[in-house]
Amino acid sequence: MRLNPFGKSGKSGKRDVRLPERESYRERDRTAEALDLQLVSLAASGDDSAFTTLVTRFQPAVFRWALMFAADPDEAEDITQEVFVRTYRQLGSYRADGSVEAWLYRVTRRAATQMRRTRRRRGRLALSPAARPLHDVYTTDPGGRVDRERAAIVIRELFAELPRRQREIFDLVDLQGFSPSEAAERTGLKPVSVRANLFKARKAIREGLLATHPSYRELSR
Amino acid sequence: MMTCEQCLSELTTGSLREMSSDSPVMLHCASCPDCSHLTTLLRDREYNAANVLNSLPPMSNPVTLAETSVRTAQRRRIGNVVVMLSGAALVVTIWLAAANTIIPAMNSSEMGARKTLRTETISLQCLSPQQAADVISPYIREAGSTYYLPTSGISAITVRGSPGELAKARDLIKQFEPDAGAACRAPVASLGKLMDQLAEAQSGVRQSAPVSGKTPTAPKK
Numbered sequence: 299m300r301l302n303p304f305g306k307s308g309k310s311g312k313r314d315v316r317l318p319e320r321e322s323y324r325e326r327d328r329t330a331e332a333l334d335l336q337l338v339s340l341a342a343s344g345d346d347s348a349f350t351t352l353v354t355r356f357q358p359a360v361f362r363w364a365l366m367f368a369a370d371p372d373e374a375e376d377i378t379q380e381v382f383v384r385t386y387r388q389l390g391s392y393r394a395d396g397s398v399e400a401w402l403y404r405v406t407r408r409a410a411t412q413m414r415r416t417r418r419r420r421g422r423l424a425l426s427p428a429a430r431p432l433h434d435v436y437t438t439d440p441g442g443r444v445d446r447e448r449a450a451i452v453i454r455e456l457f458a459e460l461p462r463r464q465r466e467i468f469d470l471v472d473l474q475g476f477s478p479s480e481a482a483e484r485t486g487l488k489p490v491s492v493r494a495n496l497f498k499a500r501k502a503i504r505e506g507l508l509a510t511h512p513s514y515r516e517l518s519r
Numbered sequence: 520m521m522t523c524e525q526c527l528s529e530l531t532t533g534s535l536r537e538m539s540s541d542s543p544v545m546l547h548c549a550s551c552p553d554c555s556h557l558t559t560l561l562r563d564r565e566y567n568a569a570n571v572l573n574s575l576p577p578m579s580n581p582v583t584l585a586e587t588s589v590r591t592a593q594r595r596r597i598g599n600v601v602v603m604l605s606g607a608a609l610v611v612t613i614w615l616a617a618a619n620t621i622i623p624a625m626n627s628s629e630m631g632a633r634k635t636l637r638t639e640t641i642s643l644q645c646l647s648p649q650q651a652a653d654v655i656s657p658y659i660r661e662a663g664s665t666y667y668l669p670t671s672g673i674s675a676i677t678v679r680g681s682p683g684e685l686a687k688a689r690d691l692i693k694q695f696e697p698d699a700g701a702a703c704r705a706p707v708a709s710l711g712k713l714m715d716q717l718a719e720a721q722s723g724v725r726q727s728a729p730v731s732g733k734t735p736t737a738p739k740k
Contacts, residue, residue, distance in 0.1 A: 346585070346589060349585055349588075349589065350581070350582055350585040350586075352585075353581045353582075353584055353585035353588065354581040354582070354585070357577055357579075357581045357584060358576065358577060361575075361576075361577035362572065362573060362575075365572055365575070366572075371575060371578075374577075375577060375578055375579060378577060378579070378584070379579070379584060379587065379588065379591075382584060382585065382588035383588045383591045383592050383595070384592075385588070386588050386589055386592040387592045387595065387596065442576075442578065445571070445574075445575050446575065446578075448571050449572060449575045452567070452568045452571045452572060453572075455568075456568050469572075471534075472534070472535075472536070472565060472569075473565065473568060473569040473572060473573070474569075474573075475536070497532045500531065500532050500533075500534075501531050501532050504530060504531050504532075504561060505531060507560070507561060507564050508527075508530075508531075508557060508560070
Protein backbone atom coordinates (compact mmCIF):
# COMPACT_ATOMS: atom_id res chain seq x y z
CA MET A 299 0.00 0.00 0.00
CA ARG A 300 1.70 3.13 -1.05
CA LEU A 301 0.27 6.50 -0.60
CA ASN A 302 1.62 9.84 -1.66
CA PRO A 303 4.31 9.23 -4.29
CA PHE A 304 5.24 12.89 -4.54
CA GLY A 305 7.92 13.91 -2.11
CA LYS A 306 8.52 17.16 -0.29
CA SER A 307 11.86 18.40 0.90
CA GLY A 308 12.04 18.47 4.65
CA LYS A 309 13.83 21.71 5.48
CA SER A 310 12.24 24.44 3.43
CA GLY A 311 8.87 22.80 3.01
CA LYS A 312 9.26 23.48 -0.68
CA ARG A 313 8.52 20.60 -2.97
CA ASP A 314 11.54 18.73 -4.20
CA VAL A 315 12.01 18.92 -7.95
CA ARG A 316 13.12 15.32 -8.03
CA LEU A 317 10.44 12.86 -7.19
CA PRO A 318 11.26 10.08 -4.74
CA GLU A 319 12.46 6.71 -5.86
CA ARG A 320 9.60 4.38 -6.64
CA GLU A 321 9.08 1.69 -4.15
CA SER A 322 8.64 -1.59 -5.89
CA TYR A 323 5.90 -3.73 -4.50
CA ARG A 324 7.92 -6.78 -5.45
CA GLU A 325 10.46 -5.69 -2.88
CA ARG A 326 7.85 -5.26 -0.22
CA ASP A 327 8.56 -6.69 3.12
CA ARG A 328 8.35 -10.45 2.75
CA THR A 329 7.16 -10.74 6.30
CA ALA A 330 4.13 -8.62 5.47
CA GLU A 331 3.30 -10.85 2.51
CA ALA A 332 3.64 -13.95 4.66
CA LEU A 333 1.37 -12.33 7.21
CA ASP A 334 -1.19 -11.55 4.52
CA LEU A 335 -1.14 -15.15 3.34
CA GLN A 336 -1.51 -16.37 6.89
CA LEU A 337 -4.44 -14.03 7.45
CA VAL A 338 -6.12 -15.28 4.29
CA SER A 339 -5.67 -18.93 5.23
CA LEU A 340 -6.95 -18.28 8.76
CA ALA A 341 -9.94 -16.34 7.45
CA ALA A 342 -10.63 -19.12 4.94
CA SER A 343 -10.71 -21.62 7.77
CA GLY A 344 -13.47 -19.58 9.44
CA ASP A 345 -11.54 -17.24 11.71
CA ASP A 346 -13.56 -14.02 11.54
CA SER A 347 -11.04 -12.04 13.56
CA ALA A 348 -8.40 -12.82 10.91
CA PHE A 349 -10.80 -11.52 8.29
CA THR A 350 -11.35 -8.35 10.34
CA THR A 351 -7.58 -7.86 10.51
CA LEU A 352 -7.37 -8.37 6.77
CA VAL A 353 -10.07 -5.77 6.20
CA THR A 354 -8.41 -3.32 8.58
CA ARG A 355 -5.12 -3.81 6.79
CA PHE A 356 -6.38 -3.43 3.24
CA GLN A 357 -9.40 -1.15 3.52
CA PRO A 358 -7.51 2.11 2.77
CA ALA A 359 -5.80 0.57 -0.24
CA VAL A 360 -8.99 -0.94 -1.60
CA PHE A 361 -10.81 2.34 -1.07
CA ARG A 362 -8.01 4.18 -2.89
CA TRP A 363 -8.23 1.78 -5.82
CA ALA A 364 -11.99 2.05 -5.83
CA LEU A 365 -11.72 5.83 -6.05
CA MET A 366 -10.22 5.63 -9.49
CA PHE A 367 -13.06 3.50 -10.80
CA ALA A 368 -15.79 5.44 -9.05
CA ALA A 369 -17.39 8.75 -9.88
CA ASP A 370 -17.23 9.92 -6.28
CA PRO A 371 -16.07 8.73 -2.85
CA ASP A 372 -19.52 7.42 -1.90
CA GLU A 373 -19.48 5.08 -4.84
CA ALA A 374 -15.95 4.08 -3.85
CA GLU A 375 -17.28 3.16 -0.40
CA ASP A 376 -19.88 0.92 -2.00
CA ILE A 377 -17.22 -0.72 -4.15
CA THR A 378 -15.02 -1.27 -1.10
CA GLN A 379 -17.88 -2.97 0.70
CA GLU A 380 -18.58 -5.16 -2.29
CA VAL A 381 -14.90 -6.06 -2.60
CA PHE A 382 -14.77 -7.39 0.95
CA VAL A 383 -18.01 -9.30 0.54
CA ARG A 384 -16.53 -10.99 -2.53
CA THR A 385 -13.21 -11.49 -0.80
CA TYR A 386 -14.92 -13.29 2.07
CA ARG A 387 -16.78 -15.52 -0.35
CA GLN A 388 -13.69 -16.28 -2.42
CA LEU A 389 -11.30 -16.90 0.45
CA GLY A 390 -11.53 -20.63 -0.12
CA SER A 391 -10.59 -20.36 -3.77
CA TYR A 392 -7.62 -18.06 -3.23
CA ARG A 393 -4.43 -19.54 -4.64
CA ALA A 394 -1.28 -18.42 -2.92
CA ASP A 395 0.67 -17.98 -6.17
CA GLY A 396 0.52 -14.19 -6.06
CA SER A 397 0.37 -11.47 -3.46
CA VAL A 398 -2.85 -10.89 -1.57
CA GLU A 399 -2.66 -7.23 -2.55
CA ALA A 400 -2.64 -8.07 -6.26
CA TRP A 401 -5.53 -10.47 -5.76
CA LEU A 402 -7.53 -7.80 -3.94
CA TYR A 403 -6.77 -5.37 -6.72
CA ARG A 404 -8.23 -7.79 -9.26
CA VAL A 405 -11.30 -8.29 -7.09
CA THR A 406 -11.68 -4.51 -6.86
CA ARG A 407 -11.45 -4.13 -10.61
CA ARG A 408 -14.09 -6.76 -11.26
CA ALA A 409 -16.40 -5.46 -8.54
CA ALA A 410 -16.11 -1.89 -9.80
CA THR A 411 -16.80 -2.90 -13.38
CA GLN A 412 -19.81 -4.95 -12.41
CA MET A 413 -21.21 -2.29 -10.10
CA ARG A 414 -20.81 0.33 -12.78
CA ARG A 415 -22.79 -1.82 -15.20
CA THR A 416 -25.50 -2.33 -12.61
CA ARG A 417 -25.62 1.38 -11.86
CA ARG A 418 -25.90 2.18 -15.53
CA ARG A 419 -28.85 -0.20 -15.81
CA ARG A 420 -30.48 1.41 -12.80
CA GLY A 421 -29.62 4.89 -14.04
CA ARG A 422 -32.90 5.27 -15.81
CA LEU A 423 -34.77 4.57 -12.62
CA ALA A 424 -32.67 7.15 -10.73
CA LEU A 425 -33.69 9.81 -13.23
CA SER A 426 -37.27 9.65 -12.08
CA PRO A 427 -38.08 12.36 -9.46
CA ALA A 428 -39.40 9.80 -6.99
CA ALA A 429 -36.08 8.02 -6.90
CA ARG A 430 -34.04 11.08 -5.92
CA PRO A 431 -33.30 11.64 -2.22
CA LEU A 432 -34.88 14.74 -0.76
CA HIS A 433 -31.72 15.86 1.00
CA ASP A 434 -28.02 15.25 0.59
CA VAL A 435 -26.50 12.60 2.74
CA TYR A 436 -25.42 14.29 5.94
CA THR A 437 -21.84 13.77 7.03
CA THR A 438 -20.99 14.44 10.64
CA ASP A 439 -17.38 15.34 9.94
CA PRO A 440 -17.29 18.70 8.10
CA GLY A 441 -13.56 18.39 7.35
CA GLY A 442 -14.05 14.92 5.96
CA ARG A 443 -16.94 16.16 3.91
CA VAL A 444 -14.81 18.90 2.39
CA ASP A 445 -12.08 16.36 1.62
CA ARG A 446 -14.56 14.09 -0.08
CA GLU A 447 -15.97 16.93 -2.10
CA ARG A 448 -12.47 17.89 -3.17
CA ALA A 449 -11.79 14.30 -4.09
CA ALA A 450 -14.96 14.17 -6.13
CA ILE A 451 -13.94 17.36 -7.92
CA VAL A 452 -10.47 15.97 -8.58
CA ILE A 453 -11.91 12.75 -9.95
CA ARG A 454 -14.30 14.63 -12.17
CA GLU A 455 -11.67 17.11 -13.35
CA LEU A 456 -8.94 14.63 -13.98
CA PHE A 457 -10.74 11.58 -15.15
CA ALA A 458 -14.09 12.65 -16.48
CA GLU A 459 -13.17 12.40 -20.13
CA LEU A 460 -10.88 9.42 -19.87
CA PRO A 461 -11.82 5.89 -20.80
CA ARG A 462 -11.79 3.54 -17.82
CA ARG A 463 -8.57 1.79 -18.77
CA GLN A 464 -6.62 5.00 -19.35
CA ARG A 465 -7.91 6.37 -16.08
CA GLU A 466 -6.77 3.25 -14.27
CA ILE A 467 -3.32 3.23 -15.83
CA PHE A 468 -2.75 6.94 -15.23
CA ASP A 469 -3.73 6.58 -11.62
CA LEU A 470 -1.59 3.50 -11.05
CA VAL A 471 1.53 4.91 -12.68
CA ASP A 472 1.42 8.68 -12.29
CA LEU A 473 -0.55 9.10 -9.08
CA GLN A 474 0.18 5.92 -7.14
CA GLY A 475 3.71 5.48 -8.38
CA PHE A 476 3.73 1.97 -9.79
CA SER A 477 6.03 1.26 -12.69
CA PRO A 478 4.38 0.46 -16.05
CA SER A 479 5.44 -3.17 -15.72
CA GLU A 480 3.90 -3.39 -12.25
CA ALA A 481 0.74 -1.80 -13.57
CA ALA A 482 0.75 -4.32 -16.40
CA GLU A 483 1.02 -7.18 -13.94
CA ARG A 484 -1.87 -5.86 -11.90
CA THR A 485 -4.18 -5.08 -14.75
CA GLY A 486 -3.33 -8.12 -16.85
CA LEU A 487 -2.36 -5.94 -19.81
CA LYS A 488 0.83 -6.10 -21.84
CA PRO A 489 3.45 -3.51 -20.85
CA VAL A 490 3.22 -2.04 -24.35
CA SER A 491 -0.52 -1.52 -23.93
CA VAL A 492 0.07 0.03 -20.53
CA ARG A 493 2.51 2.52 -22.01
CA ALA A 494 0.20 3.32 -24.90
CA ASN A 495 -2.71 3.90 -22.53
CA LEU A 496 -0.49 5.94 -20.25
CA PHE A 497 0.62 8.23 -23.05
CA LYS A 498 -2.95 8.73 -24.22
CA ALA A 499 -4.13 9.45 -20.69
CA ARG A 500 -1.30 11.89 -20.00
CA LYS A 501 -1.95 13.65 -23.27
CA ALA A 502 -5.65 14.03 -22.53
CA ILE A 503 -5.19 15.11 -18.92
CA ARG A 504 -2.28 17.46 -19.43
CA GLU A 505 -3.72 19.08 -22.48
CA GLY A 506 -6.86 19.67 -20.45
CA LEU A 507 -4.90 21.13 -17.56
CA LEU A 508 -2.68 23.25 -19.72
CA ALA A 509 -5.40 24.46 -22.04
CA THR A 510 -6.48 27.08 -19.52
CA HIS A 511 -3.01 28.52 -19.30
CA PRO A 512 -2.51 31.51 -21.64
CA SER A 513 1.14 30.84 -22.35
CA TYR A 514 0.33 27.29 -23.35
CA ARG A 515 -2.37 28.49 -25.68
CA GLU A 516 0.08 30.89 -27.21
CA LEU A 517 2.65 28.18 -27.69
CA SER A 518 0.38 25.50 -28.93
CA ARG A 519 -0.94 27.56 -31.85
CA MET B 520 19.03 23.26 -26.24
CA MET B 521 15.38 22.33 -26.25
CA THR B 522 12.82 24.68 -27.76
CA CYS B 523 9.54 25.59 -26.05
CA GLU B 524 7.58 23.44 -28.50
CA GLN B 525 9.75 20.43 -27.83
CA CYS B 526 9.40 21.07 -24.13
CA LEU B 527 5.60 21.22 -24.40
CA SER B 528 5.55 18.10 -26.47
CA GLU B 529 7.66 16.37 -23.86
CA LEU B 530 5.44 17.65 -21.07
CA THR B 531 2.32 16.40 -22.81
CA THR B 532 3.25 12.75 -22.62
CA GLY B 533 6.41 12.49 -20.49
CA SER B 534 6.63 11.33 -16.94
CA LEU B 535 7.10 14.20 -14.52
CA ARG B 536 8.50 11.78 -11.99
CA GLU B 537 11.25 10.65 -14.30
CA MET B 538 12.39 14.17 -15.17
CA SER B 539 15.52 14.75 -13.20
CA SER B 540 17.02 18.19 -12.67
CA ASP B 541 19.54 17.61 -15.44
CA SER B 542 16.97 16.42 -17.95
CA PRO B 543 16.52 18.52 -21.13
CA VAL B 544 13.06 19.65 -20.01
CA MET B 545 14.32 20.86 -16.66
CA LEU B 546 17.32 22.53 -18.23
CA HIS B 547 15.00 24.31 -20.63
CA CYS B 548 12.66 25.26 -17.78
CA ALA B 549 15.58 26.77 -15.91
CA SER B 550 15.98 29.30 -18.66
CA CYS B 551 12.37 29.71 -19.84
CA PRO B 552 9.91 31.20 -17.33
CA ASP B 553 6.84 30.20 -19.37
CA CYS B 554 7.73 26.54 -19.60
CA SER B 555 8.92 26.56 -16.02
CA HIS B 556 5.57 27.93 -14.96
CA LEU B 557 3.72 25.31 -16.99
CA THR B 558 5.82 22.52 -15.56
CA THR B 559 5.20 23.76 -12.04
CA LEU B 560 1.51 24.04 -12.78
CA LEU B 561 1.34 20.50 -14.05
CA ARG B 562 3.32 19.14 -11.20
CA ASP B 563 1.14 21.02 -8.71
CA ARG B 564 -2.07 19.76 -10.21
CA GLU B 565 -0.95 16.16 -10.30
CA TYR B 566 0.55 16.44 -6.86
CA ASN B 567 -2.67 17.89 -5.49
CA ALA B 568 -4.72 15.21 -7.19
CA ALA B 569 -2.54 12.43 -5.81
CA ASN B 570 -2.52 14.06 -2.42
CA VAL B 571 -6.30 14.43 -2.24
CA LEU B 572 -6.95 10.93 -3.49
CA ASN B 573 -4.27 9.24 -1.44
CA SER B 574 -5.05 11.01 1.79
CA LEU B 575 -8.78 10.54 1.67
CA PRO B 576 -9.66 7.94 4.29
CA PRO B 577 -12.60 5.60 3.90
CA MET B 578 -15.58 6.61 6.00
CA SER B 579 -16.59 3.22 7.25
CA ASN B 580 -15.11 1.56 10.27
CA PRO B 581 -13.08 -1.50 9.22
CA VAL B 582 -14.52 -3.69 11.99
CA THR B 583 -18.06 -2.80 10.98
CA LEU B 584 -17.12 -3.26 7.34
CA ALA B 585 -15.74 -6.72 8.06
CA GLU B 586 -18.84 -7.72 10.03
CA THR B 587 -21.15 -6.40 7.34
CA SER B 588 -19.12 -8.19 4.68
CA VAL B 589 -19.33 -11.50 6.54
CA ARG B 590 -23.07 -11.10 7.09
CA THR B 591 -23.71 -10.09 3.50
CA ALA B 592 -21.56 -12.92 2.18
CA GLN B 593 -23.44 -15.44 4.31
CA ARG B 594 -26.77 -14.01 3.26
CA ARG B 595 -25.74 -14.23 -0.37
CA ARG B 596 -24.60 -17.79 0.14
CA ILE B 597 -28.01 -18.66 1.58
CA GLY B 598 -29.60 -16.72 -1.26
CA ASN B 599 -27.62 -18.75 -3.76
CA VAL B 600 -28.71 -21.99 -2.13
CA VAL B 601 -32.33 -20.82 -2.21
CA VAL B 602 -31.99 -19.87 -5.85
CA MET B 603 -30.44 -23.24 -6.67
CA LEU B 604 -33.15 -25.11 -4.78
CA SER B 605 -35.82 -23.03 -6.48
CA GLY B 606 -34.23 -23.83 -9.80
CA ALA B 607 -34.15 -27.52 -8.98
CA ALA B 608 -37.80 -27.36 -7.85
CA LEU B 609 -38.70 -25.61 -11.08
CA VAL B 610 -36.94 -28.30 -13.10
CA VAL B 611 -38.73 -31.05 -11.17
CA THR B 612 -42.06 -29.28 -11.64
CA ILE B 613 -41.48 -28.94 -15.34
CA TRP B 614 -40.45 -32.58 -15.52
CA LEU B 615 -43.56 -33.72 -13.66
CA ALA B 616 -45.77 -31.54 -15.79
CA ALA B 617 -44.13 -32.98 -18.85
CA ALA B 618 -44.48 -36.52 -17.56
CA ASN B 619 -48.15 -36.07 -16.70
CA THR B 620 -49.37 -33.82 -19.46
CA ILE B 621 -47.09 -33.34 -22.37
CA ILE B 622 -45.70 -36.87 -22.78
CA PRO B 623 -49.14 -38.56 -22.56
CA ALA B 624 -50.43 -36.03 -25.06
CA MET B 625 -47.55 -36.88 -27.34
CA ASN B 626 -48.17 -40.59 -26.81
CA SER B 627 -51.84 -40.23 -27.59
CA SER B 628 -51.03 -38.41 -30.77
CA GLU B 629 -48.58 -41.20 -31.54
CA MET B 630 -51.32 -43.71 -30.85
CA GLY B 631 -53.58 -41.77 -33.15
CA ALA B 632 -50.89 -41.91 -35.78
CA ARG B 633 -50.58 -45.61 -35.10
CA LYS B 634 -54.32 -46.04 -35.54
CA THR B 635 -54.36 -44.39 -38.92
CA LEU B 636 -55.25 -47.03 -41.43
CA ARG B 637 -53.13 -47.80 -44.43
CA THR B 638 -53.86 -49.73 -47.59
CA GLU B 639 -51.42 -52.15 -49.12
CA THR B 640 -51.60 -54.66 -51.92
CA ILE B 641 -49.71 -57.87 -51.27
CA SER B 642 -48.77 -59.92 -54.28
CA LEU B 643 -49.27 -63.66 -54.02
CA GLN B 644 -46.98 -66.23 -55.52
CA CYS B 645 -48.69 -69.40 -54.61
CA LEU B 646 -51.72 -68.77 -52.44
CA SER B 647 -54.93 -67.82 -54.13
CA PRO B 648 -56.51 -64.52 -52.99
CA GLN B 649 -59.26 -66.52 -51.28
CA GLN B 650 -56.73 -68.65 -49.44
CA ALA B 651 -54.83 -65.55 -48.38
CA ALA B 652 -58.11 -64.01 -47.20
CA ASP B 653 -58.84 -67.14 -45.16
CA VAL B 654 -55.44 -66.88 -43.51
CA ILE B 655 -55.46 -63.18 -42.64
CA SER B 656 -59.17 -62.71 -41.95
CA PRO B 657 -59.02 -63.41 -38.17
CA TYR B 658 -56.36 -60.77 -37.72
CA ILE B 659 -58.04 -57.89 -39.60
CA ARG B 660 -60.38 -56.90 -36.81
CA GLU B 661 -59.92 -53.21 -36.06
CA ALA B 662 -62.57 -50.70 -36.94
CA GLY B 663 -62.31 -49.81 -40.63
CA SER B 664 -59.93 -52.64 -41.40
CA THR B 665 -60.82 -54.89 -44.30
CA TYR B 666 -59.42 -56.70 -47.31
CA TYR B 667 -60.33 -56.77 -50.98
CA LEU B 668 -60.18 -59.75 -53.31
CA PRO B 669 -59.47 -58.94 -56.94
CA THR B 670 -62.21 -59.90 -59.35
CA SER B 671 -60.06 -59.92 -62.45
CA GLY B 672 -58.18 -63.06 -61.51
CA ILE B 673 -54.96 -61.25 -60.60
CA SER B 674 -52.92 -63.00 -57.92
CA ALA B 675 -52.89 -60.42 -55.12
CA ILE B 676 -54.84 -59.29 -52.10
CA THR B 677 -55.39 -55.69 -50.96
CA VAL B 678 -55.46 -55.19 -47.21
CA ARG B 679 -56.60 -52.04 -45.39
CA GLY B 680 -55.64 -51.85 -41.75
CA SER B 681 -53.31 -50.50 -39.12
CA PRO B 682 -49.57 -50.86 -39.65
CA GLY B 683 -49.59 -53.74 -37.16
CA GLU B 684 -52.33 -55.55 -39.01
CA LEU B 685 -50.57 -55.04 -42.33
CA ALA B 686 -47.34 -56.42 -40.91
CA LYS B 687 -49.17 -59.44 -39.52
CA ALA B 688 -50.91 -60.04 -42.86
CA ARG B 689 -47.61 -59.88 -44.71
CA ASP B 690 -46.00 -62.33 -42.27
CA LEU B 691 -48.87 -64.81 -42.50
CA ILE B 692 -48.96 -64.73 -46.28
CA LYS B 693 -45.19 -65.19 -46.42
CA GLN B 694 -45.49 -68.08 -44.01
CA PHE B 695 -48.20 -69.89 -45.95
CA GLU B 696 -46.88 -69.23 -49.44
CA PRO B 697 -44.75 -72.41 -49.46
CA ASP B 698 -47.53 -74.49 -47.91
CA ALA B 699 -48.42 -77.68 -49.62
CA GLY B 700 -52.08 -76.74 -49.68
CA ALA B 701 -51.46 -73.48 -51.49
CA ALA B 702 -53.35 -73.03 -54.73
CA CYS B 703 -50.35 -73.31 -57.02
CA ARG B 704 -49.56 -76.76 -55.64
CA ALA B 705 -53.10 -78.13 -55.65
CA PRO B 706 -53.13 -79.00 -59.41
CA VAL B 707 -49.93 -80.99 -59.00
CA ALA B 708 -51.54 -83.13 -56.34
CA SER B 709 -54.68 -83.65 -58.40
CA LEU B 710 -52.56 -84.53 -61.38
CA GLY B 711 -50.79 -87.20 -59.36
CA LYS B 712 -54.09 -88.74 -58.40
CA LEU B 713 -55.27 -88.62 -61.98
CA MET B 714 -52.06 -90.26 -63.13
CA ASP B 715 -52.54 -93.03 -60.58
CA GLN B 716 -56.12 -93.57 -61.69
CA LEU B 717 -55.05 -93.59 -65.32
CA ALA B 718 -52.36 -96.13 -64.61
CA GLU B 719 -54.86 -98.37 -62.87
CA ALA B 720 -57.28 -98.02 -65.72
CA GLN B 721 -54.62 -98.76 -68.28
CA SER B 722 -53.59 -101.91 -66.49
CA GLY B 723 -57.25 -103.14 -66.52
CA VAL B 724 -57.62 -102.46 -70.27
CA ARG B 725 -54.47 -104.45 -71.11
CA GLN B 726 -55.77 -107.48 -69.28
CA SER B 727 -59.07 -107.55 -71.27
CA ALA B 728 -57.54 -106.65 -74.70
CA PRO B 729 -58.11 -109.20 -77.76
CA VAL B 730 -55.23 -111.25 -79.20
CA SER B 731 -55.74 -109.85 -82.73
CA GLY B 732 -54.22 -106.67 -81.51
CA LYS B 733 -56.93 -104.47 -82.83
CA THR B 734 -57.67 -101.49 -80.85
CA PRO B 735 -60.84 -101.83 -78.94
CA THR B 736 -63.66 -99.85 -80.28
CA ALA B 737 -66.50 -98.38 -78.39
CA PRO B 738 -69.53 -100.61 -78.23
CA LYS B 739 -72.16 -99.79 -80.73
CA LYS B 740 -75.28 -98.42 -79.29
